[in-house]
Amino acid sequence: MTNFSQEFHTLNYVIRESENVLLFAHSHPDGDTTGSVLALKEYIQSFGKKVDIACFDPLPKYLKEITREDFNFPHKFNLNDYKLVIACDSVERGFQKILPLLKEDQITAIIDHHPDITLKADINIIDAKYSSVCEMIYNFLIFNNAEITNKMSTFLMLGILSDTGMFQHANTTPEVMKIASDLMKKGAPIAKIVRSAFCNKNISTLKLWGKAFERAKFYPETGMIVSIITQKDMEETDASNEDISQVATILNTVPGTKFSLILSERKDGTVKGSLRSEHYKGVDVSALAARFGGGGHKLASGFEIKGKIVETEDGWKIV
Numbered sequence: 001m002t003n004f005s006q007e008f009h010t011l012n013y014v015i016r017e018s019e020n021v022l023l024f025a026h027s028h029p030d031g032d033t034t035g036s037v038l039a040l041k042e043y044i045q046s047f048g049k050k051v052d053i054a055c056f057d058p059l060p061k062y063l064k065e066i067t068r069e070d071f072n073f074p075h076k077f078n079l080n081d082y083k084l085v086i087a088c089d090s091v092e093r094g095f096q097k098i099l100p101l102l103k104e105d106q107i108t109a110i111i112d113h114h115p116d117i118t119l120k121a122d123i124n125i126i127d128a129k130y131s132s133v134c135e136m137i138y139n140f141l142i143f144n145n146a147e148i149t150n151k152m153s154t155f156l157m158l159g160i161l162s163d164t165g166m167f168q169h170a171n172t173t174p175e176v177m178k179i180a181s182d183l184m185k186k187g188a189p190i191a192k193i194v195r196s197a198f199c200n201k202n203i204s205t206l207k208l209w210g211k212a213f214e215r216a217k218f219y220p221e222t223g224m225i226v227s228i229i230t231q232k233d234m235e236e237t238d239a240s241n242e243d244i245s246q247v248a249t250i251l252n253t254v255p256g257t258k259f260s261l262i263l264s265e266r267k268d269g270t271v272k273g274s275l276r277s278e279h280y281k282g283v284d285v286s287a288l289a290a291r292f293g294g295g296g297h298k299l300a301s302g303f304e305i306k307g308k309i310v311e312t313e314d315g316w317k318i319v
Contacts, residue, residue, distance in 0.1 A: 002127040004136075008143040011086075011123050014107050015044055018083040025055040025071055026093035028241055031162025031197055034059065036088035036111065036133040038069055039155040043146055052077060056094045060242045065196040066158060074098060083107060089133040089159075091119050111136055113163075115286065116295055128297070131171040134159025138179050150187035157188035158197060165249060166194060169299060170279030198246075208239040212247045212262065215316075216254075223258025223281070225251050228316050230309050231265040241266070248276040259283045263318070265309050271318050273303045 015021065021044050023037040041051045055071035079085070079101050086109040087095040095110070096119055102108060108121035113136060115128040130136050134156045141148055148156070160180060164172045167180070184190055208229065216227040229244055244264050251260040259277035266272055273292065275285035277299050286301040294303025307318045 001129045004125050004127075004139070005143065007123055007125045008140045011109055011125070011140065012144045014084050014109075014123070015049070016047055018049065018107070020050045020082045020084075021052075022077065022079070022082040022085045023051065023053045024074075024085065024087040024091075024095050024098060025053060026087075026090040026095070027056045028093070029055055029057060029060060029071065030089075030245065031063075032132045032134055032159035033089035034063060034067075035155040035157070035159030035162070036137055037086075038067060039134065039137055039141075039152045039159075040086065040088065041069070042149060042152045042155070043141060046147075052082075054098070056097075061240070062197055062200060062242065063158075065200070066154065066193065080106070084109065086111065087119075087121070088112070088137075090114055091117060095119060111140075114296060131169075131173065131176050132159045132163035134163070135176060135179060138183070148183070148186050153183040153186040153188035154193065157183045157190060158193050161190070161193055162197065166198060171297075171299075202243075204237050204239045205243040207237040208233060208243050209247060209250070211237070212244075213251075216251055218254065218257065220256065223256065223283070224261060225254055225257045225259075226261040226263070227251060228309050229262065229264040231267065234265075244274070248274040252276040252278065257281075259285050259288075263309060263316075266304075269306060269308070270304045271307050271309060273305070275301045 023040055025033040025037045037053050044051045053071050054074040054077060059071045080103055084107045088111050091110050091112050109123035110119060110121040111125045111133050113128055113130040113133055117126050138156050211233050212227045212229050216225055218225045248260045248262040258281045259275060262274045264272050275289055277283040277285045284298045286296050286298050289295055289301035289303045292303040292305055294301060296302055309316055310319050
């Protein structure tokens with residue numbers, strides 16, 4: 001893993017010198033980007049700074065039990081009011097729209113653990129060997145001798161649990177478990193986080209999952225299991241995009257599968273593909289996602305293409 005001592009020192013210095021800081025969470029926010037910006041907000045506010053969080057989508061409803069914070073759309077802020085702008089996790093899911101709007105004298109920072117990040121900021125803290133951005137922020141806080149509070153511990157644990165699949169994925173290293181142990185000692189309520197973020201499902205979520213599971217098809221020759229979710233399904237079940245996120249992970253647990261693929265229609269006329277696998281299965285799903293202009297991790301990747309899903313005599317197709 002990269003030693004970010006210089007970057008950690010620089011970022012901390014800039015935070016202390018900035019009166020107004022804007023944090024950016026990626027579109028369709030998950031536990032890692034959410035935990036990252038919320039933990040950083042707590043830390044930066046401890047210096048008496050003004051901190052706002054921008055995102056092109058609202059905070060997921062399932063996280064309301066963990067925090068009362070909320071995200072605001074970028075257009076609600078005067079972006080030029082902030083001396084420092086920090087983007088956390090999957091920065092190419094929205095931050096590329098923000099960067100061109102910033103002035104040259106504004107300082108930008110990127111913290112990400114996804115591979116092949118093409119965006120560049122003034123401060124770049126990027127390494128795909130980390131399990132999550134929350135792990136990276138934990139190291140940043142420890143490096144700068146910060147007091148990690150109960151709330152910060154909760155937010156950091158949320159991100160680590162999210163991106164390690166509750167310690168089930170191959171990125172669950174001994175260092176991750178050591179960090180999780182420390183966060184628990186500092187007050188992170190792991191049972192509450194798991195219940196709120198991963199187990200507390202609405203009836204709309206279960207109905208949507210039922211449709212996806214019913215359509216699932218397994219291809220033994222490739223080890224792929226695939227299913228689809230249409231916009232009509234979303235309307236009939238009154239579900240949201242955040243309800244889709246765990247379907248690919250669950251299908252990936254079916255015996256004999258090497259990887260799972262969920263194709264879901266979105267309101268903007270695109271179809272999103274979500275791919276999942278496990279280290280021992282020997283499949284790099286990021287390579288599959290790259291064929292369709294997407295990317296991500298070897299075990300969790302995605303892509304978006306224009307079109308809609310239609311049912312034909314030969315099965316479901318994207319047209």
